Amino acid sequence: MMTEESPGNQFQQLGGEAAVRGLVERFYELVEADADLRPVYPEDLSPGKEKLALFLIQWLGGPPAYSQVYGHPRLRRRHFPFVISELHAGRWLRHMRQAMKDEGWDAAFISTLYGNLAPLAHHMVNANDDVPREPLDNVRLT
Numbered sequence: 078m079m080t081e082e083s084p085g086n087q088f089q090q091l092g093g094e095a096a097v098r099g100l101v102e103r104f105y106e107l108v109e110a111d112a113d114l115r116p117v118y119p120e121d122l123s124p125g126k127e128k129l130a131l132f133l134i135q136w137l138g139g140p141p142a143y144s145q146v147y148g149h150p151r152l153r154r155r156h157f158p159f160v161i162s163e164l165h166a167g168r169w170l171r172h173m174r175q176a177m178k179d180e181g182w183d184a185a186f187i188s189t190l191y192g193n194l195a196p197l198a199h200h201m202v203n204a205n206d207d208v209p210r211e212p213l214d215n216v217r218l219t
């Protein structure tokens with residue numbers, strides 16, 4: 078049963094770091110092709126791609142790769158410089174689910190992950206909020 082497995086085990090089963098990096102590559106291809114979502118991202122997609130990979134490695138039960146470099150994720154705060162609407166959250170989730178399918182991840186596992194990612198994505202919506210929009214520039218947050 079999945080609940081009896083350690084998260085690390087689950088991370089190895091899905092294919093470890095290589096699988097997560099493959100997922101992020103595919104996800105970013107879908108973002109790049111999305112005329113509504115692409116403008117939310119900076120021109121150079123590579124730094125964000127690397128950060129998302131490090132974060133997901135950690136989130137999926139692998140080594141704490143993201144926090145070793147950037148500290149506490151504080152994801153909502155880190156997204157303030159980017160104006161994110163409900164439409165963007167929906168697209169982000171759709172592309173993430175599609176990327177998991179395209180990478181051949183197990184369907185039941187995708188459903189579980191999607192269920193966990195959906196509230197997180199909607200929590201990132203800030204388009205109508207009066208939040209500081211200044212770039213955070215890789216600051217280490219606690």
Ligand code: HEM
Binds near residue numbers: 128169
């Ligand atoms: C709701 C829709 C979302 C949009 C439109 C969005 C967009 C973005 C953008 C534009 C960046 C900056 C990329 C860069 O600096 O090059 C970013 C960073 C990031 N996003 Fe998202 N994101 C969304 C949801 C999420 C979710 C649900 C997660 C986690 C599962 C996530 C994880 C991250 C991480 C870890 C970073 C790097 C943060 C940093 O260290 O600066 N994002 N996102």
